Amino acid sequence: MKQVSEKVVSRLIIYRKYLKELLADGQKSIFSHKISAYTGASAAQVRRDLMNVGYNGTPVKGYNIKDLMTSISEFLEKENTIEVAIVGFGNLGKSIVDYCNGRNSRLSISAAFDTDPNKINRVIHGCHCYANTEMETIIKENKVEVAILAVPREDAQKVADKLVACGIKGILNYSPTRLQVPANIYVENRDMLMALEKVAYFANNVHGGKNK
Amino acid sequence: MKQVSEKVVSRLIIYRKYLKELLADGQKSIFSHKISAYTGASAAQVRRDLMNVGYNGTPVKGYNIKDLMTSISEFLEKENTIEVAIVGFGNLGKSIVDYCNGRNSRLSISAAFDTDPNKINRVIHGCHCYANTEMETIIKENKVEVAILAVPREDAQKVADKLVACGIKGILNYSPTRLQVPANIYVENRDMLMALEKVAYFANNVHGGKNK
Incomplete structure (x- = not known):
């Protein structure tokens, strides 16, 4: 193609x-x-x-x-559903699952990972939460190709390294840090503060309007 | 400038x-x-x-x-702190407050709005939550210039209209719909599903790597 x-x-x-x-x-x-x-x-x-x-x-x-x-x-999408995992199942992780699941039939966030014992082995917001230690098994078994990173800054690189080692090919990174990954891994960074800073700038400076 | x-x-x-x-x-x-x-x-x-x-x-x-x-x-920022309000104080709203507050000394999310009586008049994640009906008073009193929209799709336009009427100049829109606003209002759309769709595409198609 x-x-x-x-x-x-x-x-x-x-x-x-x-x-x-x-x-x-x-x-x-x-x-x-x-x-x-x-x-x-x-x-x-x-x-x-x-x-x-x-x-x-x-x-x-x-x-x-x-x-x-x-x-x-x-x-854009293959015939088979693309399996997605989310790492970090706090408020942000849960809201991403709510937001995305069911809106594109070929994309499914089917596994979440967290370190909190109160979340592990429970289905939360329709998504099974596993321990981080199960990452390799679950990602390989479920043929997960894409991961969403919603962990604190200090854990982001370590988790990204693990995801890459498990065979993940793309990362949507909501952690506020830049990841070091091999050149063949696709990373999209979504820093929510940076988006807010941009709006704050244009709210305070005359412009021609924009709404894309 | x-x-x-x-x-x-x-x-x-x-x-x-x-x-x-x-x-x-x-x-x-x-x-x-x-x-x-x-x-x-x-x-x-x-x-x-x-x-x-x-x-x-x-x-x-x-x-x-x-x-x-x-x-x-x-x-980028004026001398005075830019006041920000968030509308919709669910999982996404809370995670945005956690993520942004304290990371830029000139930007402060100081007010949240929700319709849930369990949240109204409480301080949650360091942010005071008000009823939607108090929007006009609070926004004007606190000189709020920027709003973050984290409400369900069906409420987004109605809330945006109200925010514009209250004098808001910029909106960071996390609701999955396009807003109709006057030309002088700056809107930045952040659709989390669209970000995921992009990563899914490039994870599945050969590319030169990207991590900006």
């Missing part, structure tokens, strides 16, 4: 979210310039991005929303 | 975080190419970005880390 850039993947994910909302509103088709207005990408960019997923609209009707969503999903 | 783009602001926030880590490790000065290696921006880009904050390094010693951090902070 064609290799595309991070920016294209990020935009495809945004397009799909928008299409889902439109479909829920009962809309059937859409033109690239409408998708453009929602996402901030130019209409030409939208058309180029969508060519990557092998789906083309028609000049008269635009894109069929349902078909386009299917094409984007086939491009 | 010079108006800079979102990308520059985002990078300045990343640089500052890196500098903070270096300072904690006892380092005193740094060259632009080292900052470049950490952030993925080119060394020339780093130098251009830092010119915006009015601080220049020397070719021999590079940048003084402490002074550079101060300059970035003076550029």
Whole structure:
């Protein structure tokens, strides 16, 4: 399959979210310039991005929303469900499970890991919580490929090393530290404070408005 | 003050975080190419970005880390603390408060709002929780400028309308929906599922590695 850039993947994910909302509103088709207005990408960019997923609209009707969503999903996700584990099952971990599970049928957070004996071997928010010591077994048995890191800063690197050793290929890192990982591991950092700092800056400085 | 783009602001926030880590490790000065290696921006880009904050390094010693951090902070934040409110004080809201408070001395999440009577008028995770009905009074009295939205999807727009009416200028939106707001309100959307979808894609597709 064609290799595309991070920016294209990020935009495809945004397009799909928008299409889902439109479909829920009962809309059937859409033109690239409408998708453009929602996402901030130019209409030409939208058309180029969508060519990557092998789906083309028609000049008269635009894109069929349902078909386009299917094409984007086939491009982004494999046929089998991608198994995800979360490490650190505190408030953040629980809210991520609540937020994500059930919203994408091909992604499932099916295992959580924590060191707290009150959580271990319990199903919390629909997710089985295991001891950190069971990580290798569970990740291998369940073919987990992606991990979400929601542990305190001081534990993050140690846990990341363990996850990589277990064969994890991608990490969504909510711990406020930069991880050292091999070059073939994909890490996406989500520092919540940095997001807040950005909003605080623009709330206090004149700008043209932005809502993507 | 010079108006800079979102990308520059985002990078300045990343640089500052890196500098903070270096300072904690006892380092005193740094060259632009080292900052470049950490952030993925080119060394020339780093130098251009830092010119915006009015601080220049020397070719021999590079940048003084402490002074550079101060300059970035003076550029990003005003002298007075920026007051932040969080709406929706569930697991996500609590984890955001834990995560952010105390990590930037000029940003403070000082008020939370919820509809749950068990939370109202209590101090939870160091943050006073008020009823949604008190929003206007509290926001105006405390000069709150920024709000974090951590409410369910179905309540998000209604709450955003109310926040805008109360004078909020920036929203960090964790609710999985796009908000309709006036053009002068800055909105940063953080959809946790979209972040996970991105990691899942790259975990399953060959790439050159990425960890910014």
